[in-house]
Amino acid sequence: MGIALRYLFLRCYKIFFALMFNLILFGPPGSGKGTQSVNITHTYKLQHISTGDLLRDEVSRQTPLGVEAKKYMDQGLLVPDEVVIGMISSKIDESPNARGFIFDGFPRTKAQAEALDKLLEFKQTQIHLVLALEVPEDELTRRLVGRGETSGRSDDNLEVVVKRIKEYHAKTEPVAGYYHTHGKLERVKGDGTIENTFKLLSKEIEKYLLPA
Ligand code: AP5
Ligand code: MG
Numbered sequence: 001m002g003i004a005l006r007y008l009f010l011r012c013y014k015i016f017f018a019l020m021f022n023l024i025l026f027g028p029p030g031s032g033k034g035t036q037s038v039n040i041t042h043t044y045k046l047q048h049i050s051t052g053d054l055l056r057d058e059v060s061r062q063t064p065l066g067v068e069a070k071k072y073m074d075q076g077l078l079v080p081d082e083v084v085i086g087m088i089s090s091k092i093d094e095s096p097n098a099r100g101f102i103f104d105g106f107p108r109t110k111a112q113a114e115a116l117d118k119l120l121e122f123k124q125t126q127i128h129l130v131l132a133l134e135v136p137e138d139e140l141t142r143r144l145v146g147r148g149e150t151s152g153r154s155d156d157n158l159e160v161v162v163k164r165i166k167e168y169h170a171k172t173e174p175v176a177g178y179y180h181t182h183g184k185l186e187r188v189k190g191d192g193t194i195e196n197t198f199k200l201l202s203k204e205i206e207k208y209l210l211p212a
Contacts, residue, residue: 020125021046021100021209024107025201026176027133029164030140030147031190032197036133037104039198044205045212047098049091051084051106056153074154076163078108078171085115092119099212103127108172113179128208130179131201133190137165 023046025033034050041048055073058066065083072079088106095101107113120126141161148156155164179185188200 020098020123021129022103022120022125022127023100023205024103024127024130024179025133026130026179026185027190028135028137028140028168028172029161030144031133031135032194033104033133035194036190036198036201037102039194040102040201040205043202043211044099044209046100046102047095048102048104049088049106050104051079051087051108052104054087054091055079055084074160076155076160077167081109081111081115084108085112088116089119092123100128100209107175110175110178113175127179127184129204130176130185131204132176132185132187133197134187135190139191140165 021044023040025037025040027033034052037048037050040046055066055069059070059073060066065087069079069083084106088103092101103116107116116127141158144156144161144164145158147153148161155161176185186204188197188204190197192200
């Protein structure tokens with residue numbers, strides 16, 4: 001289909017069904033979820049929700065939630081499901097007119113994935129696409145330990161990075177299977193440059209949504 005025709009088709013489809021477009025950017029620690037979310041948010045005008053950023057904000061304000069969450073984050077462990085699900089729920093409610101959401105670092109467990117499905121169903125929408133960034137483990141470690149030299153992030157040191165990757169394999173990787181079963185998962189190579197990875201992600205997104 002020509003680009004003009006495809007654009008017209010997507011526009012009409014979207015107006016007719018008043019659809020939102022909801023995307024999950026999935027992948028291990030350091031795979032580029034945050035970096036690419038910024039590019040995607042800018043190009044497609046989606047509302048970015050990062051549970052890591054929300055938790056770090058709570059930690060920096062020393063709220064009771066932040067004080068509790070920090071104990072897990074500093075050990076490279078996942079924060080309990082009920083805490084992050086509650087945060088996501090209020091964040092979605094804050095943006096009733098969003099064109100759609102990009103979820104970064106959420107869901108990380110099957111319980112979180114099921115809770116997200118319920119929250120979106122309540123809003124008569126759903127997850128449309130899950131893009132899973134694939135990056136070799138030595139590159140993940142190199143990126144995160146490298147960032148830790150300047151970022152001040154207390155979990156960007158070799159000892160905690162190893163634990164974060166282990167936690168990812170144990171609890172989060174199976175979530176990809178959940179979305180694969182629902183026909184929503186696409187795997188994307190994330191070990192190229194930031195620009196090339198963005199092109200690969202855009203190619204998948206534009207099967208559903210054109211730049212705003
Ligand atoms: P979170 O903040 O989500 O961290 P993470 O997923 O472990 O890892 P990052 O966010 O650091 O990696 P990223 O994939 O976003 O990569 P980035 O773009 O930053 O979570 C932190 C903690 O919070 C968790 O451990 C847990 O305790 C808790 N938490 C969060 N969500 C939770 C949930 N849902 N449930 C329970 N607990 C939760 O890039 C990394 C670095 O690589 C950067 O320096 C970047 O510049 C660089 N880089 C990116 N792309 C490239 C590239 N293509 N080439 C070279 N360098 C690149
Ligand atoms: Mg991140």
